[in-house]
Amino acid sequence: KEVLFSIRHLKTYYPVLGGFFRKQIGTVKAVDDISITVRKGETIGIVGESGCGKSTLGKTMMLLEKPTDGEMIYNFDGHEKDITKLDSKEIFDFRSRVQMIFQDPYSSFNPSKRIFDAFDEPLRVHGYKDPAVRKQMIEKALHMVNLSEEYLHRFPHEFSGGQRQRISIARALCINPELIICDEPVSALDVSIQAQVLNLMKEIQQELNLTYVFIAHDLSVVQYMSDRVVVMYLGKIVEISNAEDLHVQPLHPYTEALLSAVPVPVVSDMPKERIILEGDVPSPINRPTGCPFSNRCPKRMDICSQVEPVLQPYNDKQHFVACHLYNE
Ligand code: SF4
Ligand code: MG
Numbered sequence: 001k002e003v004l005f006s007i008r009h010l011k012t013y014y015p016v017l018g019g020f021f022r023k024q025i026g027t028v029k030a031v032d033d034i035s036i037t038v039r040k041g042e043t044i045g046i047v048g049e050s051g052c053g054k055s056t057l058g059k060t061m062m063l064l065e066k067p068t069d070g071e072m073i074y075n076f077d078g079h080e081k082d083i084t085k086l087d088s089k090e091i092f093d094f095r096s097r098v099q100m101i102f103q104d105p106y107s108s109f110n111p112s113k114r115i116f117d118a119f120d121e122p123l124r125v126h127g128y129k130d131p132a133v134r135k136q137m138i139e140k141a142l143h144m145v146n147l148s149e150e151y152l153h154r155f156p157h158e159f160s161g162g163q164r165q166r167i168s169i170a171r172a173l174c175i176n177p178e179l180i181i182c183d184e185p186v187s188a189l190d191v192s193i194q195a196q197v198l199n200l201m202k203e204i205q206q207e208l209n210l211t212y213v214f215i216a217h218d219l220s221v222v223q224y225m226s227d228r229v230v231v232m233y234l235g236k237i238v239e240i241s242n243a244e245d246l247h248v249q250p251l252h253p254y255t256e257a258l259l260s261a262v263p264v265p266v267v268s269d270m271p272k273e274r275i276i277l278e279g280d281v282p283s284p285i286n287r288p289t290g291c292p293f294s295n296r297c298p299k300r301m302d303i304c305s306q307v308e309p310v311l312q313p314y315n316d317k318q319h320f321v322a323c324h325l326y327n328e
Contacts, residue, residue, distance in 0.1 A: 001039040001040055001041060002039065002040045003037055003038070003039055004038050004039060004040045004074070004178065004211050005037075005074050005075070006036075006038070006071075006072070006074075006075075006080075007034060007038075007061065007070070007071075007072050008035050008070055008072070009033050009035055009069065009070040009071065010031055010034045010069070010070035010071075010072065011029070011031060011033055011068040011069040011070050012030050012056050012066075012068055013028065013030065013032075014027070014028045015027060015028075016028055016285055026285040028285055029053075029234075029235045029287070030053040030057075031053045031056050031057050031067075031235055032234075032235035032236055034053075034057060034070075034232075034235075034236070034237055036230060036240075038179070038211060039211070040075075040178075040211055041205075041209050041210070041211055042212075043205070043211070043212040043213075043226045043227050043228075044212070044213055044214070044226060044227065044228050044230065045223070045229040045230065045243065046213065046215045046216075046232060047215075047216060047217065047222040047229060047230070047232070047258065048231060048232035049233075049281055050217060051234075052233055053232055053234070053235040054183075054215045054217075054232050055183050055184075055215065057215075057232070058181045059100075059183075060072075061098075061181060063083060063084075063094070063095075064100075067084055071084065072084055074094060074097075074098075076090075076094075076097070095126075096126050096176075096177070098178070098179045098180075099172035099173075099175065099177040099180050099181070100181045100183065101165075101180060101181070101182045101183065102183050102184075102185075103185065103188050104188055106161075106164055108168055109156035109167075109168075110156075111155065111156050111157060112155075113155070114154065114155060115152050115154055115156065115167060116138070118156075119141070119152070119171055120134055120138065122171070122174070122175065123138070123174060126175055137174055137175075137176075138152065138170075141173040141174040142167075142170050144173055144204055144207070144208075145166040145167070145169050145170045145173075145204070146166070146200070147163070147166060147170065151163075161188060161189050162190070165185060165186070165188075165189060165197055166197065166200065169185075169197075169200070169201065173208070176208075177210070178210070179210070179211045179212070179213065180210060180211075180213075181215070182201070182212055182213065182214050185201070185216075186198060186216075186221065187216060187217070198221065201225070202225070212225070214226055219255075219259060222243075223246065223247055227242060227243060228241065228242050228243065228318075229241060229242075229243050229246050231252060231254065231255050231258070233254050233281075233292055233293055234281065234282065234287055234292040235287075236292055236322065237311055237320075238252045238254050238311075238321070239251055239254075239320065239321045239323075240318070240320045241317075241318070241319040241320070242317070242318065242319075245317060249319075251319070251321040251323065251325075252293075252321050252323050253293065253298060253299045253323065253325075254297070257277050257298075277298075282295060289308075290304050290305040290306045290308055291305070291307075291322075291324065299325060301324060301325075303324050304324055307324070309323050309327070310322055312327075314326055
């Protein structure tokens with residue numbers, strides 16, 4: 001499949017300021033040397049606990065955060081350009097191709113404005129001058145999420161969480177994007193509603209040949225949605241695999257722990273004991289030396305706290321892992 005978006009050695013660092021003079025006392029490496037290839041029409045899942053850098057990664061890919069280093073090559077109809085080096089006109093073009101959906105759909109709507117305005121304004125900004133054309137685009141997007149146009153004249157508070165998230169999906173669809181970055185799109189919803197929204201997202205993807213980057217802390221949700229899954233820990237990728245292989249044969253001890261936390265085993269011969277991780281996620285300012293997971297890993301060895309393992313291929317099926325257990 002054709003490559004749509006290629007992230008190369010991406011770093012997004014933040015200074016940590018402290019003390020009376022607000023001097024820099026450290027650096028948070030929220031995204032630390034991440035490389036990901038996103039292909040057209042696929043869903044790439046990004047999973048990890050809160051604070052692992054997955055949201056920062058999504059925002060950096062949207063240019064909502066400024067990367068510290070690295071390249072992000074986007075395929076503009078066959079012309080590859082590094083989006084960190086675009087001029088303002090090209091950024092405008094990029095923003096019509098890539099949309100983002102957030103966890104809390106309520107916060108992304110102005111409570112004092114009718115839903116119609118939340119749709120209409122961005123379309124106007126993107127140069128759709130004819131109100132009749134805009135109306136048509138908005139109605140089409142609403143129908144895709146199974147809502148009728150009568151909803152347009154209501155206010156955000158008049159909707160349930162599930163309806164609001166469907167509205168925010170419709171708003172993202174309105175402008176005909178190629179890629180949607182979804183950051184915890186169902187985490188705020190009741191479990192009974194989650195599956196409906198996820199299935200709707202899958203149907204829409206099929207119909208429009210959309211590409212998704214699907215970010216969530218819940219591995220079962222990510223596996224359900226994704227073709228390939230990236231597991232992140234403290235700003236690093238610790239494992240990448242297609243969703244099925246990751247389920248059948250997780251390699252990294254952190255992935256094993258995440259999988260064992262999934263309540264319903266989807267595969268019957270999966271081990272049932274839960275792996276309880278010791279300790280909390282360390283502060284991203286004081287990352288352990290060696291393997292970032294070494295202070296919590298049930299399988300750590302002497303080398304683990306000394307040498308940082310690099311991400312390397314495990315087999316020829318595009319399964320990669322960063323762990324000393326798999327070094328020859
Ligand atoms: Fe555990 Fe060592 Fe592998 Fe890190 S490198 S995940 S500490 S076994
Ligand atoms: Mg987050």
